[in-house]
Amino acid sequence: MLTEQQRTDRAGSGAPAHAGLAAWVDEIAGICKPDSVVWVDGSEAEKKRLEKRGVARGQLIPLDPERFPGCFYSRSNPNDVARTEHLTYICTEKKEDAGPTNNWMAPEEGYKKAREVLKGSMRGHTLYVVPFSMGPVGSPFSKIGVELTDSIYVVLNMRIMTRIGRPVLDQLGADGEFVKCLHSKADLDVSKRMILHFPQDNTIWSVGSAYGGNALLGKKCLALRIASWQARKEGWLAEHMLILGVEHPDGKVEYVTAAFPSACGKTNLAMLIPPQGLKAKGYRIWTLGDDIAWLRVGPDGRLWACNPEAGFFGVAPGTNSKSNPNAIATVSRDTIFTNVLLGDDLTVWWEDGEGAPPASGTNWEGKPWKPEFKGPDGKPLLGAHPNSRFTAPAGQCPSIAANWDSPSGVPISAIIFGGRRERLAPLVFESLGWEHGVYVGATVASERTAAAVGKVGEVRRDPMAMLPFCGYNMGDYFGHWLEMGAKTPKPPKIFHVNWFRKDEHGKFLWPGYGENLRVLEWILARTRGEGQATETPIGFVPAKGAVDLTGLELSAGAMDKLLEVKKDEWLAELPGVREFFDRFGDRLPKELGRQLDALGQRLAS
Numbered sequence: 156m157l158t159e160q161q162r163t164d165r166a167g168s169g170a171p172a173h174a175g176l177a178a179w180v181d182e183i184a185g186i187c188k189p190d191s192v193v194w195v196d197g198s199e200a201e202k203k204r205l206e207k208r209g210v211a212r213g214q215l216i217p218l219d220p221e222r223f224p225g226c227f228y229s230r231s232n233p234n235d236v237a238r239t240e241h242l243t244y245i246c247t248e249k250k251e252d253a254g255p256t257n258n259w260m261a262p263e264e265g266y267k268k269a270r271e272v273l274k275g276s277m278r279g280h281t282l283y284v285v286p287f288s289m290g291p292v293g294s295p296f297s298k299i300g301v302e303l304t305d306s307i308y309v310v311l312n313m314r315i316m317t318r319i320g321r322p323v324l325d326q327l328g329a330d331g332e333f334v335k336c337l338h339s340k341a342d343l344d345v346s347k348r349m350i351l352h353f354p355q356d357n358t359i360w361s362v363g364s365a366y367g368g369n370a371l372l373g374k375k376c377l378a379l380r381i382a383s384w385q386a387r388k389e390g391w392l393a394e395h396m397l398i399l400g401v402e403h404p405d406g407k408v409e410y411v412t413a414a415f416p417s418a419c420g421k422t423n424l425a426m427l428i429p430p431q432g433l434k435a436k437g438y439r440i441w442t443l444g445d446d447i448a449w450l451r452v453g454p455d456g457r458l459w460a461c462n463p464e465a466g467f468f469g470v471a472p473g474t475n476s477k478s479n480p481n482a483i484a485t486v487s488r489d490t491i492f493t494n495v496l497l498g499d500d501l502t503v504w505w506e507d508g509e510g511a512p513p514a515s516g517t518n519w520e521g522k523p524w525k526p527e528f529k530g531p532d533g534k535p536l537l538g539a540h541p542n543s544r545f546t547a548p549a550g551q552c553p554s555i556a557a558n559w560d561s562p563s564g565v566p567i568s569a570i571i572f573g574g575r576r577e578r579l580a581p582l583v584f585e586s587l588g589w590e591h592g593v594y595v596g597a598t599v600a601s602e603r604t605a606a607a608v609g610k611v612g613e614v615r616r617d618p619m620a621m622l623p624f625c626g627y628n629m630g631d632y633f634g635h636w637l638e639m640g641a642k643t644p645k646p647p648k649i650f651h652v653n654w655f656r657k658d659e660h661g662k663f664l665w666p667g668y669g670e671n672l673r674v675l676e677w678i679l680a681r682t683r684g685e686g687q688a689t690e691t692p693i694g695f696v697p698a699k700g701a702v703d704l705t706g707l708e709l710s711a712g713a714m715d716k717l718l719e720v721k722k723d724e725w726l727a728e729l730p731g732v733r734e735f736f737d738r739f740g741d742r743l744p745k746e747l748g749r750q751l752d753a754l755g756q757r758l759a760s
């Protein structure tokens with residue numbers, strides 16, 4: 156129960172007319188026992204107050220106001236720097252509804268275990284009530300959540316990544332539906348860490364972590380895991396996809412979505428700058444989202460996409476003015492940097508980043524750092540953690556589309572799947588139709604990156620780049636994709652790309668980054684019934700000369716190698732796909748088994 160003082164505070168700071176919400180906040184405060192409860196209104200004055208408090212408590216360090224105005228540095232516990240998929244659970248009544256690719260816990264057990272950790276976990280802390288909207292407030296795409304958290308860092312990040320505060324409460328009204336999101340850092344003990352999703356209760360409980368993907372509950376937890384469940388029920392798609400627009404010289408803009416596993420370049424592609432050689436064609440690229448897309452069938456029978464987020468939570472290492480100049484400009488102000496290198500001059504830096512490193516600083520682990528320092532393995536001591544991040548408002552991106560937060564979304568011409576594969580997958584291929592496209596998405600495989608705890612580099616199946624994010628049985632998810640195709644009168648075409656193919660000496664064959672526009676150009680031409688292609692057993696690849704390489708120096712024969720479909724390698728891939736499909740038993744749609752057989756026959760003939 157709240158004390159009288161706490162009730163007064165809440166009333167004073169604008170608690171809602173929503174009795175269900177007020178009762179739930181009381182209930183959680185009764186478990187976590189915070190010293191006070193603060194309802195977040197989203198105002199500038201409140202932001203300043205929270206920043207001041209974060210600084211006073213040592214959780215935030217203000218950066219040099221000349222070089223990084225409005226920016227803060229934050230360092231998380233070294234045991235808490237990436238998503239912890241092995242501690243992430245889908246808590247459905249029936250285990251089979253979570254499916255073979257998710258960890259499952261019975262809802263009663265989940266609530267009970269987490270409650271033990273939550274009991275009194277906020278003593279000495281404030282509980283912040285953060286009403287937030289995923290998607291523009293009031294848009295037909297949007298969903299409302301309320302996150303209760305004991306972390307100022309979380310409030311300030313949610314402020315960037317979502318729309319928060321008073322307008323959201325107004326939209327919620329007296330009886331609106333919302334996702335109940337509870338987050339407590341507790342004591343950051345890994346052995347008590349749990350990220351629990353209760354899709355049947357519209358509820359998320361996350362304890363023991365302050366890392367973005369585990370703690371900013373609007374992102375992976377709501378906008379993917381819970382939303383994917385809701386999307387199946389309501390007939391739409393919640394996907395791990397960027398959204399970008401390609402503007403042609405006549406002003407016409409075509410939009411695509413692309414799903415790549417975490418840390419495989421979605422942010423870079425979403426913010427692409429046309430390469431020198433294609434400049435003459437006058438393209439402009441517009442960014443609408445870099446991580447999540449919600450898609451619905453529009454009144455014109457096409458699929459329309461909306462980015463539910465309002466900011467970018469991007470991977471810092473590797474971001475520089477060659478790989479992503481727009482990101483560098485985006486993070487030049489009002490950005491929170493997490494686990495990068497903090498210079499003694501109050502600047503930030505990361506490996507493969509921008510400019511010279513500071514002469515000395517403190518690294519992501521809090522260790523003194525100089526460029527010449529070596530770690531225990533004799534290699535240079537890392538300044539930034541490989542999964543260190545920046546959190547920046549979407550509106551600050553120079554390439555942000557004017558319509559990025561349009562309540563009606565944008566119509567999609569192509570869906571692109573991709574993985575990080577050294578071999579096998581060509582630079583690009585087009586699927587043979589929606590059903591085959593769903594097969595292509597369902598069989599995406601990729602080498603693991605640093606965005607989640609685990610062995611980096613290991614190849615794993617990551618269907619639609621949703622393996623860690625699908626909130627229900629993936630067999631049913633594939634079925635839902637097939638149904639969405641059937642109910643979309645004018646579905647987009649589905650493609651697959653691989654920017655990471657290597658030659659026999661282990662060198663990347665494709666330069667990537669801005670040059671990827673050349674591939675997008677071919678993809679869009681194909682959606683208009685143009686663009687030359689050769690049919691292969693796996694789908695259509697660009698015909699010789701069909702990808703415009705003007706001004707691009709590729710090594711001799713590189714394009715042939717990039718587009719080569721090696722039948723023996725593809726045949727060798729099939730038993731692994733079959734084994735993966737078998738895991739879903741009778742929840743696997745028959746269509747996918749048929750697609751696998753048909754591919755086998757095409758490859759063998």
Ligand code: OXD
Pocket residue numbers: 238368416417418446468606607
């Ligand atoms: C992310 C991720 O942070 O996919 O976007 O891990």
Ligand code: MN
Pocket residue numbers: 395416417418446
């Ligand atoms: Mn992601």
